[in-house]
Amino acid sequence: MATIKLTFPDGAVKEYEAGVKPIDVANQISKSLAKKSVSAKLDGHYVGMHDEIKHGGAFQLITTADAEAGDILRHSASHLLAQALKRLPKFAEMHFGVGPYIENGFYYDTDNGAGNQVSVEDFPEIEAMMHKIVKEDLPILSRKISRDEALKMFANDPYKIELIEDLPADEPITIAIQGDHIELDKGGLVPSTGWIKHFKLISVAGSYWRGKSDNPVMQRIYGTAFWKDSDLEADLQRRAEAKERDHRTIGRDLDLFFTSQEVGSGLPVWLPNGATIRRQVERYIVDKELENDYLHVYTPVLSNLNLYKTSGHWDHYRDDMFPPMDMGDGEFLELRPMNCPSHIMVYKHKPRSYRDLPMRIAELGMMHRYEKSGALTGLSRVREMTLNDGHTFVEPEKLEEEFKSILQMMMGVYEDFNITDYRFRLSYRDPENTDKYFDDDEMWEKSQAQLKRAMDDLKLDYYEAEGEAAFYGPKLDVQTKTALGGEETLSTIQLDFLLPDRFNLTYVGEDGQDNHRPVMLHRGIVGTMERFTAYLIEMYKGAFPTWLAPLQVQIIPVNLGAHGQYARKVQKQLQAAGLRAHVETKDAKMGYLIREAQTNKIPYTLVLGDDEIEGQTVTVRQYGQDQTKTMSLADFEGQVVADVSNYSRE
Ligand code: ATP
Ligand code: ZN
Structure with a gap:
């Protein structure tokens, strides 16, 4: 032997x-x-x-003590799911795509053709079958087979056939066998089905086969599995909390916004409550910019296509742009995907001198991007968005100084919004894929180094990412986490030596010559209103600080007939102080109305009855507190006004 x-x-x-x-x-x-x-x-x-x-x-x-074992368990659980589905008569004809583990879970892509579609209502039945197979404790064995054998074995599984055909000719093909079920698989599975005890199916969602939008849509069934029941429970709890925090859930519960197929995908409608939050953010940021010498403008969302040909968007950013509109008279109009060319036109409108620089042009600029339908998410990824955009035109030697001052302004804004959980990312071009970017190696080397130097000077922590730059230059991105665990760019500052060249921008230097080239900085401090609001909703879990809260004071008269008039007087006085106050006229029990105000996370609720009228006082309950306090109307007004001007919630 x-x-x-x-x-x-x-x-x-x-x-x-x-x-x-x-x-x-x-x-x-x-x-x-x-x-x-x-x-x-x-x-x-x-x-x-x-x-x-x-x-x-x-x-x-x-x-089981190794982290990798968790992946093995969840990978095995996906096979268990497939086996269970096949054993259920209504899914017996189902075709399967891929079934990998993912962070803390797994999924399997399935296609039941014209047969029954999987819904969450099916989960208990599927899970019961999974548990049955676990009890059978089927050994899981692997075997190498030839390509011909594989093609025969999976002849009824078109997706698997595609996967086999895509394997390089010399790649060995292995299968995993568990009882009557066979998977095309590289290994990394538990010894037998009996090992998979603590699992749960989570959700089902549409997803294109291999992520390509011209492929068929499959049903992706998500689940998770853990070694210990307590870990599974903790994970399910985390998921429930994330869902509760999801801006789409809160947006619906608090009547902030909605999206619908009737209006169009990725085109959210801002309801009065959501619009109020947005208006507060807009007023805040515009004021902040005016304080910092920004010149605010309005420019059109539609522009002549030639503008984007000159800028290079048409060559390098076309995939993200909507098709041009033929006006029939030789003019083609384009929905802008970025505001830069518009602001460049403002700069170019007149001769500029070094005395005018840095020139900071800003706008709440609406733009449109052709985002894939699968990527659209509530307010955080949309097709129409309004960017808190700004472009600084600066002398090259003042570039770093301007960059730093923008960064400082941004961090001040973050403080006002209480945003502390973020990471800086320096986004460079992808050196492997340079045709996505302007072709000027020297410019890229120089500007990437400059960005890094500025961050090092400021002693700020960051990480570097290749392939995340804009096509015209590198950027500093502020990365934040969403409730769903994904990472998104909230704010951005971008260096640009190219667009000034493309548009032949100049200024008159101290030497009196009008041939000096400014450098451009693109920046979005709060980013788009859409994504920023989504972020705020999740960060505050809908309990907005008073200055942002859609409704700040809910006024409940004990009896509308007897106390309604006083309630209106209180409302008028608060409104005159710039506060958002509402008198509740619904005919419902006091306890119910107070609870409702809490559910709606309104910062202050007033209850007004005989005593309050007599003393010209108000009885106040603050959000999240059980006790009430009676105080004079003037004191209350003073307290709320102070609260608003402090920004943050106590
Ligand atoms: P992403 O990588 O997230 O697609 P980007 O790098 O293309 O964004 P920029 O061109 O830097 O984005 O756009 C400026 C800002 O616009 C980003 O910081 C981000 O906050 C926001 N943004 C970009 N795309 C969307 C979108 N589809 N929906 C909402 N906000 C967006
Ligand atoms: Zn720009």
């Missing part, structure tokens, strides 16, 4: 008979190790616990 040598992670080398199984190797070391070994690796490739080891090499057992 041939022998093989296995080298363990600690360097020990042991000899075994060829064909030994990882489970035997583990058992020889200790029973307890065998019990918690999930899978093994030979020279970095997975070997199942019950598969034969044919040759020697670096050998490692993966136990």
Whole structure:
């Protein structure tokens, strides 16, 4: 019998008979190790616990204590899901795409053709079948097969056939067998179905086969699995909280905005409550910019297509732009995807002198981008958006100074909004894919280095990302997390040596010559109103600080007839102080109305009855507090006004 040598992670080398199984190797070391070994690796490739080891090499057992074991468990759970689906008569004809593990979960892409579509109502039945298969404790074995065998074996599975055909000719094909179920699979699976005990199906969503929008839409079924029930419970709890925090959920509950197919995908409608938050943000940022010498303008959302040909958007950004509109008279109009060319036109409108610089042009600029329908999300990724945009035209030697001052302004704004959880990303061009960017190696090297130097000077932490630059230059992005766990750019500052060239921008220098070239900085401090509002909703979980709250004071008269008039007087006085106050006229029980004000997360609720009229006072309940306080109307007004001007919520 041939022998093989296995080298363990600690360097020990042991000899075994060829064909030994990882489970035997583990058992020889200790029973307890065998019990918690999930899978093994030979020279970095997975070997199942019950598969034969044919040759020697670096050998490692993966136990439930290893993080990788979680991936193995969730990967196995996706197979378990597929097997269960196939056993249910209504899904027996289902076709399967891919079923990988993902962070803290797994999914399987499925296609039941014209048959029953999977819905969450089916989950209990599917989970019950999964549990049944777990009880059967079917061993999971892997086997190498030839390409011809594979094509025959999966002849009824068009997606699998496509996957097999896409494999390079020399790539070995392996399958995983668990009872009556066979998967095309590279390995990394638990020893038997009995290992998968604590799992749950989570959701189902449409998704294009291989993520390409001209491919068929499949049903992606998501689930998760853990070694311990308590970990599963904790994860489900986290998911429930994330959902509760999701700006789409809160947006619906608090009547902030809606999106609908009737209006069009990615085109949110701002309801009065959401519009109020947005208006506050807009007023705030415009005032802040005026204080910082920005010149605010209004420019059209539609422009002559030639503008975007000159800028280079048409060559480098066309995939994100809507098709041009033929006006029939030789003119083509384009919905702008960015506001830069418009602001460049403002600069170009008159000769400029070095004395005018830095010239800061700003606008709440509406723009349109052709985002893929699969990427659209509530307010955070839309097709029509309004950017708090600004473009600074500056002498080249003042570029870093201007960059730093924008950054300082941005951090001041973040403080006012209480935003603390973010990371700076320096976004460079992708050196492997340079045709997406303007072709000027020297410019890229220089401006990327300049950006980095400015950040180092300011001693700010950042990370670097290739392939995230704008086509005209590198940028500093502020990255934040969404409730769903994804990362998004909230604010951005971008360096640009190119558009000034493309548009032949000049200024008169101290030498009196009108041939000096300014540099441009693009920046969005609060980014788009859409994404920023989505961010605020999730950050505050809908409990906005008073200055942003759609309604600041809810006034509830104990009895509308007897106390309505006083309630209106209080409302008028608060409104005159610039506050948003509303008198509740609904005919409902007091307790209900107070609870409703809390559910709507209104910062202040006033209850007004006989005593309050007599003393010209108000009885106040603050959001999230149980006690009430009675005070004079003037004191209350003073308190709320102070609260508003402090920005943050106590
Ligand atoms: P992303 O990588 O998120 O698509 P981008 O890098 O293309 O964004 P920029 O051109 O830098 O974005 O746009 C400026 C700002 O516009 C971004 O910081 C972001 O806040 C916002 N933004 C971009 N695309 C969208 C969108 N589809 N919906 C809402 N806001 C957006
Ligand atoms: Zn710009």
